[in-house]
Amino acid sequence: GAVVSQHPSWVICKSGTSVKIECRSLDFQATTMFWYRQFPKQSLMLMATSNEGSKATYEQGVEKDKFLINHASLTLSTLTVTSAHPEDSSFYICSALRQGAKFFGPGTRLTVL
């Protein structure tokens, strides 16, 4: 099946710093990628839709200036959590669309101290 990778798999940072998470489609081109967030014991929540070469579309309640998304190529989307705070600690998961189905990355565990 399609493979989507994320880097890093986990990151610990200090409050106030910025963290960049990469999402790559390894064996296919993805014009559209999606970013989700999952808090402990909760389900996945869609944060934004990332479109190659254009601005991302954010879900209601997600701050676009805090969660910067860049989709500069057909195989790479990045999510930057700016000025991270402990409440941003979560599991961030990206996905890419291929042939009618979404394929998900393995996720990135962010812990903000």
Add this chain to the structure above:
Amino acid sequence: DAKTTQPPSMDCAEGRAANLPCNHSTISGNEYVYWYRQIHSQGPQYIIHGLKNNETNEMASLIITEDRKSSTLILPHATLRDTAVYYCIVRFDSGGSNYKLTFGKGTLLTVNP
């Protein structure tokens, strides 16, 4: 997108078939049924999807009732590695940037030795 109802948890013996039900009584004619699963601390994994015909792939079978108000995901020979939360999602297949998956609470399937 139509809402779905799944039991919160199920148990299955290793080697036996696991049958996971899903109710989607408000599904409309152009909405598909998708199944994903999420193993602990990993990204969701696509399993299968269908519109009205039964579907089978190397992972599972999807049985959709004739009135399409419910479906069953069948794992023919469950293994310990199939222990995961299984999500049944119904969505209109518009593709592209409108492709949104709304994750509910899913069913925690525990496969016991």
